[in-house]
Amino acid sequence: MVLVTGFPKLLARRVAGALASRGPVVLLVPEEHAEPAADFAATLPDARVLTGDVASMHLGLSTAEYRDLSADCSEIVHVADSSNVGADKPALERENVEGTRTVLELAQDCRGLRRFTHFSTVFVSGDRVGVIAEDELSAGQSFRSFYEQSKFEAELLVRRAMGQLPCTVLRPAFIVGDSRTGEIDRFDGPYIVAGLLLSTRLQVPLPLPGDGVAPLNVVPIDFVAAAAAAIHHDPRAVGRTFQIVDPNPSSSRRVYERVAEREGKKLPRLSLGYKLTDTLLKLPGLERLTREQRMAFATVNHLSFYSSRNTLEILDGTGISCPPIEGYLDKLIEYAQKARNKGT
Structure with a gap:
């Protein structure tokens, strides 16, 4: 069973949909979004909803819920975060840093865990310029927003856990609408x-x-979800970081x-x-x-310029690739x- 955090974000819904064909899905959802989450779960082959809070102790679940989840969960995909660069530092730290820490604690308690996949962002590079490799994180960069800093600190937590947990880090570029329909849930960046x-x-x-x-470092959400699912299920991805970007922006x-x-x-x-x-x-x-x-x-x-060597290696032969923005820009508009x- 795979736990997906981040609902009601469109990315969380797309990732859950991409993973649903491989087994049961559990959505961790804030209580105020429980009803639409239940409606969404009903569209998947085998999915259910747990109401909770990623930044609360035991994810805001009851003792029995947390015990059952840690016993049954074999995969975690942590999509939840706050991407609002206008938010204040405490709010971003709570959602992005403490939320990641709490989900990692669950991962430690999952006896049969096979994979923990964490959604970071290419913007953990802060103010760095030039070519940025996937295995690089701390390089003396400064940050242009509390958002970038909080995502950097969250990724640090995951990197440190790689010695004990089967972790994978995904760093998408800025996520824009679906390349076929233009659908997106947030008009920012x-x-x-x-x-x-x-x-x-x-x-x-x-x-x-x-x-x-x-370069305009953007990627369509359908490509991100498909690439994330492929990387998540590939055993070669354990302990590695993947920049999900347009290789020719x-x-x-x-x-x-x-x-x-x-x-x-x-x-x-x-x-x-x-x-x-x-x-x-x-x-x-x-x-x-x-x-x-x-x-x-x-x-x-x-x-x-974000290198994506690891991503290209895993996606080779899958048929999954990032379309050029010229081919879907009209859909976004x-x-x-x-x-x-x-x-x-």
């Missing part, structure tokens, strides 16, 4: 940048930061120019470095941008526009 670049409410035209050569400028073209607009050709961009964001009309919006601009201007029109 690259979506925020697109919205601001095309906004008619800004008092000054907003250029794309930098010269636009920085397009530049930020190329992607956003295409987005602008669809709206009948052109991006300013002005090129600014990160520090000048930060100054620009403080100009009248822009100084009210949120922390999340500022972070989104910093991300698309970052010259980081259409889905975002429909959601905006609905007011979601």
Whole structure:
């Protein structure tokens, strides 16, 4: 039986769906989401719901529930986290660090555990630039947000547990909508940048930061779920880290120019470095941008290239590969526009 945390996140639902064909699934779900979780579980071949809290002792379960779970659980996929870069440090530490610590404690108590798979993020690299390998974590980097720092600290916990537990770490790039439908449950990061670049409410035209050569490190959610399931089930993945990325990412400028073209607009050709961009964001009309919006601009201007050698090794021969964004960008735009029109 596999335990999946993170509901109601779309990623948790997609991962649970990808794992369901291999055996029973248990969803750990906050109490306020129990009803929709039960509805979702009913769509899977063999799934049930446990209400709890990843950051509480024994996951917020009763003594009997925790005892039964630790006896029956052979696999854990830890998807739950807070990805809100605008959240304060205590909230992020509770969900991302303490939540990971608590789920690792469950893993220690599972007598028949075969795999613990932890969802991290490529952004544990912080402000590092250049090529970043999968086996690298602590490299003297600084962090641009409490979110990055909390995910780094959570991954450290998992790395330290690798000597005692069969752990695997997954580091997806920024997750965007399904490559076939555009479906996504959160319009942040690259979506925020697109919205601001095309906004008619800004008092000054907003250029794309930098010269636009920085790669847009995004991956569609259907690829992430399929890759995660394949890696999770592969015995070669134990004790290793996998960056789930587009091995040939397009530049930020190329992607956003295409987005602008669809709206009948052109991006300013002005090129600014990160520090000048930060100054620009403080100009009248822009100084009210949120922390999340500022972070989104910093991300698309970052010259980081994530190696995915381990991921490519495991996925070789599976038929699972990351599609180029040019092939599904229209789907992302259409889905975002429909959601905006609905007011979601």
